[in-house]
Amino acid sequence: MVREQTASMEDYLEAIANLREEGKAVRVKQVSQVLHVKMPSVTSALKKLSGEGLVRHEPYGYIELTSRGDKAAKDVVGRHKALSCFFSQALDIDPGTAEEDACKIEHVISRLSLERLTKFLQFTQACPLGEANFSKRYKYYLEHGELPEECLLRISKVKKASE
Amino acid sequence: MVREQTASMEDYLEAIANLREEGKAVRVKQVSQVLHVKMPSVTSALKKLSGEGLVRHEPYGYIELTSRGDKAAKDVVGRHKALSCFFSQALDIDPGTAEEDACKIEHVISRLSLERLTKFLQFTQACPLGEANFSKRYKYYLEHGELPEECLLRISKVKKASE
DNA sequence: ATCTATTGTTAGACGAGTCTAACAATATTC
DNA sequence: GAATATTGTTAGACTCGTCTAACAATAGAT
Numbered sequence: 553m554v555r556e557q558t559a560s561m562e563d564y565l566e567a568i569a570n571l572r573e574e575g576k577a578v579r580v581k582q583v584s585q586v587l588h589v590k591m592p593s594v595t596s597a598l599k600k601l602s603g604e605g606l607v608r609h610e611p612y613g614y615i616e617l618t619s620r621g622d623k624a625a626k627d628v629v630g631r632h633k634a635l636s637c638f639f640s641q642a643l644d645i646d647p648g649t650a651e652e653d654a655c656k657i658e659h660v661i662s663r664l665s666l667e668r669l670t671k672f673l674q675f676t677q678a679c680p681l682g683e684a685n686f687s688k689r690y691k692y693y694l695e696h697g698e699l700p701e702e703c704l705l706r707i708s709k710v711k712k713a714s715e
Numbered sequence: 716m717v718r719e720q721t722a723s724m725e726d727y728l729e730a731i732a733n734l735r736e737e738g739k740a741v742r743v744k745q746v747s748q749v750l751h752v753k754m755p756s757v758t759s760a761l762k763k764l765s766g767e768g769l770v771r772h773e774p775y776g777y778i779e780l781t782s783r784g785d786k787a788a789k790d791v792v793g794r795h796k797a798l799s800c801f802f803s804q805a806l807d808i809d810p811g812t813a814e815e816d817a818c819k820i821e822h823v824i825s826r827l828s829l830e831r832l833t834k835f836l837q838f839t840q841a842c843p844l845g846e847a848n849f850s851k852r853y854k855y856y857l858e859h860g861e862l863p864e865e866c867l868l869r870i871s872k873v874k875k876a877s878e
Numbered sequence: 879a880t881c882t883a884t885t886g887t888t889a890g891a892c893g894a895g896t897c898t899a900a901c902a903a904t905a906t907t908c
Numbered sequence: 909g910a911a912t913a914t915t916g917t918t919a920g921a922c923t924c925g926t927c928t929a930a931c932a933a934t935a936g937a938t
Contacts, residue, residue, distance in 0.1 A: 560895060580916055593896055595917055600894095612903060612916060643831040656823035665816045668806040723925060743886055756926055758887055775886060775933060 559659035562628045563587055564597045565606065568615055569625035578615040631658040631666055638669045642676055722822035725791045726750055727760045728769065731778055732788035741778040794821040794829055801832045805839055 557565070567586045571578045580594045587594075598615065601607040606621030617625055632654045639650035661669075720728070730749045734741045743757045750757075761778065764770040769784030780788055795817045802813035824832075 558894075581914085589895090590897060591916060592898085592918080596895080639828055639831075643828065643835060645828055645831060649825050649827050653823070653825050653828045657820055660816070660819035660823065662812050662816050664812050665802055665806065665808055668802075668808060672806060721924075744884085752925090753927065754886060755888080755928085759925080 557624065561597065561601060562624075562659055563655075564594070564601060565617070565621060565625040566628045566632065568607070568617055569622065569629055572617070580615070583615065628658060631661065634666055634670050635661070638673050642673050720787065724760065724764060725787075725822055726818075727757070727764060728780070728784060728788040729791045729795065731770070731780055732785070732792055735780070743778070746778065791821060794824065797829055797833050798824070801836050805836050 564583065564587070567583050568578055571582050571586065576582060580591050580598070584591045584594045598607055598609045601621065602609055605618055606624060608616040608618055635657050636647075636650045636654035639645040639653055640647055643650075645653070727746065727750070730746050731741055734745050734749065739745060743754050743761070747754045747757045761770055761772045764784065765772055768781055769787060771779040771781055798820050799810075799813045799817035802808040802816055803810055806813075808816070
C-alpha cells in the first residue's frame with residue numbers, strides 16, 4: 553500500500569474520521585476548527601477527496617467517508633495512535649508534545665519503522681526483567697542521568713546466580 | 716531556537732554542509748544531484764538563503780555557509796544523525812530506510828522528542844543487564860515474536876538470588 | 879584562441895494548499 | 909414567515925517549491 557495522499561489530505565481524512573468517531577456531526581465548520589484552517593480550504597479539500605472517491609459530500613450537507621476513504625483514514629489514525637503511544641509511553645513525553653509530533657510524523661514515517669516502533673513498545677512493556685520494568689528504569693535514567701542502582705545491582709546478582 | 720526554515724530550505728542547508736564535510740567542491744550541480752532536484756531549483760533556493768544571510772554565493776561561484784547558516788545546518792545534521800542512529804541501532808532498521816525516515820522526520824520532530832530518543836538509545840546501550848544487552852533481546856523478540864528464554868530465565872535467577 | 883561541452887542563471891509556468899472577499903443557502907429567532 | 913445569524917461556496921489572489929526552455933558564463937580540448 554503506497555502512500556497516495558499528501559500530508560494535508562491525510563489530515564482531512566483523519567479529522568473527518570475522528571469527528572465521526574466522537575459522534576459529532578461532520579460538517580465543514582467542524583473540520584475547519586479541528587485543523588485550524590478556514591472553511592474554503594475545507595470545501596476545496598472535500599472537492600478533491602470527493603473526486604478521488606474517498607469522501608461523500610453534497611453541498612451544504614454532512615460529510616461522510618466512503619469505504620475507501622474510511623480505510624485510508626483508519627490507516628492514518630492507526631499511524632497516529634502508534635506514534636503518540638510510543639512517544640508518551642516509551643519516551644515519557646507529555647501528551648501534548650506526543651500528539652503534536654505524532655501529527656507530523658504520521659505523514660512521513662515508513663511502514664517498517666512504524667511497525668518496529670510498535671514492536672519496540674510492546675517489547676519494553678513485555679520484558680520487565682524483574683520487579684522494576686524497563687520503562688521505570690528508563691525514567692530513572694531520564695531524571696538522574698545515570699543508571700539506577702537496582703539495575704547495576706541486578707547484574708551482579710545475575711552473575712552470582714549463574715556462577 | 717524556533718524552527719525558522721521550511722523542510723526544503725533545511726534540506727539545502729544540510730546538503731551543503733554534508734558536501735562541505737566530504738571535502739567536495741560545493742556547487743549548484745552537486746547540490747542538485749544530492750537532493751534530486753534540477754539546477755534552477757538550487758539557484759532559487761540559494762537566492763532565498765543568501766537573502767537570509769545563511770549562505771554566501773556569488774553567481775557561478777562556490778557555495779558557502781555563513782556562520783549562521785553553518786549553525787542552522789549543524790542543527791539539522793544533528794537531528795538527522797540522532798534519528799538515523801535511533802532507527803538503525805535501537806530499532807534495527809536497515810540503513811536505507813533509517814536514512815529515508817531520518818530525512819523526513821528531522822524536519823518535523825520536536826526538540827523534546829529528539830532529546831528523549833537520544834537518551835533512550837543511550838540508555839538501552841548503557842543498561843545491558845547482564846551478558847546479553849537490551850538490543851540483542853529486542854532483536855530476538857523481533858525475529859521470534861516472543862521473549863527470549865534467557866530473559867525469562869534471568870528473572871527467575873534474580874528472584875532466587877534475592878530470596 | 880576558438881570551439882564545444884558543461885555548468886549556472888533567468889524567466890515564466892504549474893500544482894498544491896492556503897487565504898480573503900463576496901455571495902448563497904440554511905437555520906434561528908422573534 | 910420575514911429578518912437575521914450562521915454556515916458553506918465560489919472566485920480569485922498569494923506563497924512555496926518545483927519544473928522546462930532559453931540563454932549566459934565558465935572550463936576544457938584542440
